[in-house]
Amino acid sequence: MSDSQTQSSDQSGEERRGFEAEVAKLLRLMVDSVYSEREVFLRELISNAADACDKLRYEALTQPDLTRDDPDFAITVEVDKDAATIRVSDNGIGMNRTEMREHLGTIAKSGTEAFAKQLTGDAAKDVSLIGQFGVGFYASFMVADRVRVISRRAGEQAAQEWESDGHGDYAIRNAERAGRGTDVILHLKDDAREFLDTTKLDDIVRTYSGHIPVPVTIREAGAEDAASVSQGTALWTRPKGDIADEEYTEFYRHVGGGFDEPAWTIHYKAEGMIEYTVLLFVPSMRPMDLFDPARKPRVKLYVRRVYITDDTAELLPGWLRFLRGVIDSEDLPLNISREMLQNNPVVRRMRKAITNKALTELERLADKQPETFAKIWEQFGPVLKEGLYEDADRREQLLKLARFRTTKRDGWVSLADYVAAMKDKQSAIYYVTGEDEAAVARQPQLEGFKARDVEVLLLSDPVDDFWLQVATDFEGKPFKSITRGGSDLKDLGDAPAGDDAEPVADDKLDALIARLKAALGDTVTDVRRSDRLTETPACLVADDAGMDLHLERMLKAHQQMAQAMPKVLEINPGHAMVRAMAEAAGKGDAPILEDAAWLLFDQARVLEGETPDDPAAFSRRLSRLITQGLA
Numbered sequence: 102m103s104d105s106q107t108q109s110s111d112q113s114g115e116e117r118r119g120f121e122a123e124v125a126k127l128l129r130l131m132v133d134s135v136y137s138e139r140e141v142f143l144r145e146l147i148s149n150a151a152d153a154c155d156k157l158r159y160e161a162l163t164q165p166d167l168t169r170d171d172p173d174f175a176i177t178v179e180v181d182k183d184a185a186t187i188r189v190s191d192n193g194i195g196m197n198r199t200e201m202r203e204h205l206g207t208i209a210k211s212g213t214e215a216f217a218k219q220l221t222g223d224a225a226k227d228v229s230l231i232g233q234f235g236v237g238f239y240a241s242f243m244v245a246d247r248v249r250v251i252s253r254r255a256g257e258q259a260a261q262e263w264e265s266d267g268h269g270d271y272a273i274r275n276a277e278r279a280g281r282g283t284d285v286i287l288h289l290k291d292d293a294r295e296f297l298d299t300t301k302l303d304d305i306v307r308t309y310s311g312h313i314p315v316p317v318t319i320r321e322a323g324a325e326d327a328a329s330v331s332q333g334t335a336l337w338t339r340p341k342g343d344i345a346d347e348e349y350t351e352f353y354r355h356v357g358g359g360f361d362e363p364a365w366t367i368h369y370k371a372e373g374m375i376e377y378t379v380l381l382f383v384p385s386m387r388p389m390d391l392f393d394p395a396r397k398p399r400v401k402l403y404v405r406r407v408y409i410t411d412d413t414a415e416l417l418p419g420w421l422r423f424l425r426g427v428i429d430s431e432d433l434p435l436n437i438s439r440e441m442l443q444n445n446p447v448v449r450r451m452r453k454a455i456t457n458k459a460l461t462e463l464e465r466l467a468d469k470q471p472e473t474f475a476k477i478w479e480q481f482g483p484v485l486k487e488g489l490y491e492d493a494d495r496r497e498q499l500l501k502l503a504r505f506r507t508t509k510r511d512g513w514v515s516l517a518d519y520v521a522a523m524k525d526k527q528s529a530i531y532y533v534t535g536e537d538e539a540a541v542a543r544q545p546q547l548e549g550f551k552a553r554d555v556e557v558l559l560l561s562d563p564v565d566d567f568w569l570q571v572a573t574d575f576e577g578k579p580f581k582s583i584t585r586g587g588s589d590l591k592d593l594g595d596a597p598a599g600d601d602a603e604p605v606a607d608d609k610l611d612a613l614i615a616r617l618k619a620a621l622g623d624t625v626t627d628v629r630r631s632d633r634l635t636e637t638p639a640c641l642v643a644d645d646a647g648m649d650l651h652l653e654r655m656l657k658a659h660q661q662m663a664q665a666m667p668k669v670l671e672i673n674p675g676h677a678m679v680r681a682m683a684e685a686a687g688k689g690d691a692p693i694l695e696d697a698a699w700l701l702f703d704q705a706r707v708l709e710g711e712t713p714d715d716p717a718a719f720s721r722r723l724s725r726l727i728t729q730g731l732a
């Protein structure tokens with residue numbers, strides 16, 4: 102909390118507090134912004150009002166007294182042209198003093214926090230971020246130079262008023278309110294008087310908030326009649342054919358907190374033993390919390406139109422957590438507590454059925470609209486691939502859905518496509534993993550595969566190393582890392598030589614290998630001839646039984662492994678350096694050969710993105726060889 106708080110002891114109970122630093126930063130942007138779509142302030146306020154109604158509806162399930170005097174939820178937007186104010190009122194859960202401090206002076210939601218962190222201070226750039234993140238309640242300050250919030254928590258008698266001009270601090274004082282709920286009163290800036298026009302407000306509400314599950318009316322202060330803008334019919338209860346794309350988009354933004362267009366919508370009603378309606382969206386952009394360690398799905402659970410919770414880890418697996426939307430059950434008891442979800446057999450069956458449905462819908466999409474599916478895969482493939490690791494029952498289905506970058510084709514390639522294009526004698530699905538696409542594509546171990554026109558999957562998501570530990574094959578074709586074990590490349594034909602010269606003869610190569618083994622000792626488990634290389638003199642590979650190189654690097658980086666295991670050094674008999682070394686080895690015990698052996702090994706490490714084990718020795722050897730070469 103801020104240290105700028107002052108508290109008065111008089112009847113007003115007034116306290117002043119400074120905004121949290123991040124909020125202050127955000128507010129400066131709001132106050133000065135020239136954001137062209139500032140009308141979104143109304144969407145944010147109505148969205149908050151609807152959430153407040155949903156929350157109270159849930160609390161009233163166990164405490165019916167909370168809503169007995171005023172059972173029908175409603176949101177009203179009232180315009181006062183003389184005072185130049187807009188008042189957004191709801192009879193939802195309301196806020197007490199503590200909640201006001203917590204929610205209206207700090208940053209409540211992670212998206213807004215991420216937004217505040219990205220602010221650069223360059224107004225033009227920052228303003229363009231508003232649309233991407235949404236800033237909730239604080240959006241009010243785009244159109245108002247003074248904002249008041251009068252609120253009374255359901256079940257409590259005291260009301261209080263929060264007030265701020267958006268500069269530095271806010272005040273909270275005692276107030277009166279006839280019943281529970283919240284009024285947000287915006288004193289409009291001079292340049293925002295256009296929003297006093299009820300027709301315009303009507304338009305905005307229809308565009309952005311027509312399908313929240315609470316009715317909204319608009320009226321002028323003092324006027325008798327009020328225009329009802331939305332009936333509060335929950336969108337998901339309407340037949341699919343009657344819903345326009347824009348309506349889905351608008352609802353997605355309310356329910357999912359995103360500001361993009363949904364990339365794909367799944368809307369259906371399950372009937373039979375258990376009944377429920379599902380309206381799920383695949384976002385087109387990655388939600389901010391996608392890679393949070395908690396990996397929580399953020400779908401909203403309703404029971405017969407009553408909002409229950411968005412803590413829905415029970416309803417969807419973590420690897421579908423990118424989905425946003427609503428699941429509305431007809432069978433669950435209304436008083437189901439969040440804890441009870443955990444062991445509920447209906448919930449378990451819903452989870453299974455909804456997961457299956459989501460997968461079959463994605464399969465259908467991949468088949469019928471491959472481009473749309475590719476965009477989804479681009480964003481959420483790394484999350485879906487977690488399912489390959491976690492969900493053995495759906496592994497096969499997910500493998501069919503998975504798409505990969507490869508050495509031979511642009512765009513995304515399915516395993517079925519890969520297998521169809523395999524070489525005659527090729528028996529395995531080859532892959533290589535690494536930190537990022539560029540690092541993967543420059544692995545020297547790829548050379549022999551490229552030279553023989555053998556396709557290799559290029560994998561660069563951290564999850565790849567893990568699912569490959571458990572997924573052994575696709576349709577009987579084993580997955581095989583090109584940086585582990587023997588390469589079997591000989592079976593797939595000869596590679597064109599790296600240059601015109603003949604490769605080193607076998608006996609000479611054997612002599613060199615013996616020298617290298619002697620020089621490198623326990624640092625390597627073996628030295629052998631490579632089929633994998635055409636341009637690089639040497640590379641490292643893991644033993645058949647060993648851990649794949651990239652996985653080992655990752656585990657080491659995360660302190661899961663103290664020390665790297667020794668590797669096999671493979672050398673390229675067609676490379677000039679190896680030829681020269683074989684010549685030197687043939688001429689007897691040239692001391693230079695010891696230096697060259699270590700440099701060959703250190704080069705291979707560098708190509709793996711590692712540093713030489715002993716940089717000082719590396720530098721001495723390199724200097725000696727360069728000096729000799731130049732002499």
Ligand SMILES: Nc1ncnc2c1ncn2[C@@H]1O[C@H](COP(=O)(O)OP(=O)(O)OP(=O)(O)O)[C@@H](O)[C@H]1O
Binds near residue numbers: 149
């Ligand atoms: N009308 C309201 N009634 C009750 N509480 C409210 C109301 N408006 C805002 N709040 C409280 O203030 C908090 C902050 O609101 P804000 O709009 O900044 O973020 P948010 O609503 O949490 O995020 P989002 O807008 O994505 O739902 C809310 O979480 C809620 O607790």
